[in-house]
Amino acid sequence: MYVRLWKAYHIKSLALELGGSLIGKEILLGLN
Incomplete structure (x- = not known):
């Protein structure tokens, strides 16, 4: 169990x- x-x-x-x-990259791409 442990x-x-x-x-x-x-x-x-x-x-x-x-x-x-991945989410961070998508946010950066979305901001650009």
Whole structure:
């Protein structure tokens, strides 16, 4: 259970980092 939660959190944080950078790029492109 604990390991599953840790893996889910780790994957979610990676996804947030990737998603955040993609969203940031889209916002920068949208402003330009």
